[in-house]
Amino acid sequence: MVTARYVLLTSTTALAAVLSCGAGPPDVPTHVHAEFDGARVTVSWDQARFAETYDVCRRMEGYFSTRGDCVVLGVGDDVRDPSVSYWEGGATGTTFSYRVRASNAQGTSAWSEYSNRVVH
Numbered sequence: 353m354v355t356a357r358y359v360l361l362t363s364t365t366a367l368a369a370v371l372s373c374g375a376g377p378p379d380v381p382t383h384v385h386a387e388f389d390g391a392r393v394t395v396s397w398d399q400a401r402f403a404e405t406y407d408v409c410r411r412m413e414g415y416f417s418t419r420g421d422c423v424v425l426g427v428g429d430d431v432r433d434p435s436v437s438y439w440e441g442g443a444t445g446t447t448f449s450y451r452v453r454a455s456n457a458q459g460t461s462a463w464s465e466y467s468n469r470v471v472h
Contacts, residue, residue: 377459378403381434381452384467388440388448393470395450396435400461403454406431408438411466413447422451422463440472447471 381397395408408431409422425438440448449466 375402375456375458378454378456378461380461381406381454381464384450384452384464386448386450386467386470388470388472391439392437393440393448393450393472394435394437395452395467397452397464399434400454402456402458403461404432404456405454406434406436407453407455407460408436409451409453409463410438411449411451413449413469444472 379401381400381403384395384397386393386395397406400406407427408425410425411422426436429436447469448471449469451464451466453463454461
């Protein structure tokens with residue numbers, strides 16, 4: 353015998369809890385793109401399924417390349433939208449690329465592929 357149970361949800365919070373239950377870590381963000389306007393760089397990407405926040409990582413080619421493959425920007429910034437801008441002055445002639453990862457209460461995705469290269 354099969355018994356059906358129905359739950360009446362009376363709040364948006366309860367609905368969100370039911371919908372996110374067991375969702376797991378977010379997907380990897382895709383289509384990362386960077387644009388530089390001479391002072392600020394805007395990095396955008398497609399929304400990752402189940403994402404609550406994002407980390408953005410910058411790779412510099414040439415100048416300062418000894419700092420490692422990628423440096424996370426704005427640590428602790430709580431980036432929630434699939435686009436963010438950073439001031440990038442003072443690095444004339446440097447080539448940058450960016451990648452993004454998504455997080456939620458269940459975990460963190462892998463890093464995305466690097467964006468297009470942007471010369472400052």
